[in-house]
Amino acid sequence: MLKRWRHWREDRQLARIVLSQDQWHEAIAVYPRADRLPPELMARWQDLALRFLLRKQFHSGSGFVITDQVRLRIAALATLPVLGLGLDWYNGWYSVVVYETAFLSPFEEHDENGLVSHEREARSGEAWLRGPVILSWEDISDLDDPDSNVVIHEFAHKLDMRNGDADGYPPLHRDMSPARWQQVMQAAWQASQKAADHNEPTLIDPYALEGAGEFFSVLSEQFFMRPEILRKHWPEVYEQLALFYRYEPISQLLYPW
Template sequence: MLAAWRNWRDRRRVKKMGFTASQWESAVADWPVMSRYQGAERKALMALTFRFLARKSMVPGGGFAITDAMCLRVATMACVPILKLGIDWYNGWYTVILYEEAFIPNRAHRTADGVVHARGPLLAGEAWQNGPVILSWDAVCKSGGASNVVIHEMSHKLDMRYQGANGAPPLHQGMSPQQWHDTFSQAFSDLQEDYRRHRHMPVDAYALTGPGEFFAVCSEAFFESPDQ
C-alpha cells in the first residue's frame, strides 16, 4: 500500500517538474559512462533520475546558482549505483547540497598529530548519517578516470544503511556476509601491501583511510573505470 502511494506521488512530482528526455540527454551527453547504458537500460536510468529529483531537494551552498542541467547530471550519477536496486535504497535522507567549489565544514577537526582545529579541511564531498549529501560542482565536473565524487558519496549512503559507513553495506538476498567480509578484508590488505611496497595501485590511495573509504573509492572506480 505504501509502495503504491509512493509510486503515485513520484509520478505526480515528475510530471510537475516537467523534465524531458532531450533535457536529460543533453545534461549527461559528455559523461563517458553513459555509453554503457543503451536501450531499455538507458530509459530506466532516465526514469530513475527523474524519481530521484522528485524525492530529493537539490539546494545551493554558499549562494551558488544551480541549473536544471546540473540537477539532472548529479542525479544521474547518483542513480547509477542503484539502477538495479531501486530508489528506496536512498530512503531516510532528503537533501543534496551543491557548492560551486570545495567547501570547508564548519566544525572542529582533529588532525593526525592530535591537534584540534576550529574548522575542517577543504572537501569535495561529504555524506552525513541520516543527513544530506554535500558536493562540489567543480569536483562533479572533474569526474573521470576512476574518480566520481557523486558515486563516492552515494556509496557511503548505501554503506550507512547498515551500522554506518564501515565497508559492510546491506547485501543482496543469498549473499554470504562471511564471504563478503573475507573478500573485502583480503582486498583491503592487498592494497595496503601495494602501498607499502610502492607498487601500482588500482585505486586511489585515499581508499586506505579506512574500510568505509575503501568501499566508496572502489565503488566510484567500478562504475567509472571497471576494467581496472
C-alpha cells in the same frame, strides 16, 4: 496504502516533467559508458533520476546558483548506483547541498595526548548519516579523471550507511555471504596497503586506505566508471560488488532479487 498513494502522486508529477533527450544526454556525458547502455536500461536510469529529483531537495551552498542542468546531472550520477537496487535505498534523508567549488568542512583531530583541535578542510563531497549529501559542482563536472566520480563516491557511502556508519559493510542480500564479502575486501585492502607501503602504483586511489568505508566508496567508483579494470585485476571484488549492486556493469545485466 500511504506508499501506494505516494507512488500514484509521484507518477502524476513525473508525467508532467518535460525533459528533452538533449538535456538528458548532456547530464550523463560525464559517464563514459553511457553510450553502451541498452535502451531499456537507459529508460530505467532516466526514470530513477527524475524520481530522485522529485524526492530530494536541492540546496545552495554559499549562494551557488543551482540550475536544472546541475540538478539533472547530480540526479543522474546519484542514481547510477541504484540502477539494480532501486530508489528506496535512498529513503530516510532528503537534501543535497551543492557548492560551486570545494567547500570547507569542520573536523576534529585528536593528537596522541588526547588533545582535540578543530580544523577546516577543503572537501569535494560529504555524506552525513541520516543527513544530507554535500557536493562541489566543480568536482562533478571535471571530466579529466575517468576513474573517479565524487557523486558515486558519496552515494556509495549513503548505501553503506543504511545499516549504521560508513564502515565498508553495507546491508548484504540473502544470496551473499558476509564471510566471503569480508574475506574478499580484506584481501584487496591488504594488496593495496602493500603496494602503498612499497610506493608502487595502487589499482585504486590510495585515498581508499583512509578506512574501510572509504575503501568501499572508492571501489564503487571504479566498479561503475572503469569496471573492466576492476574485473581484470580483482575479479572477486568485482563479483561481490555486482552481487551487492544487483547490477553487472560490463554485461549490463540486472540481478534478480
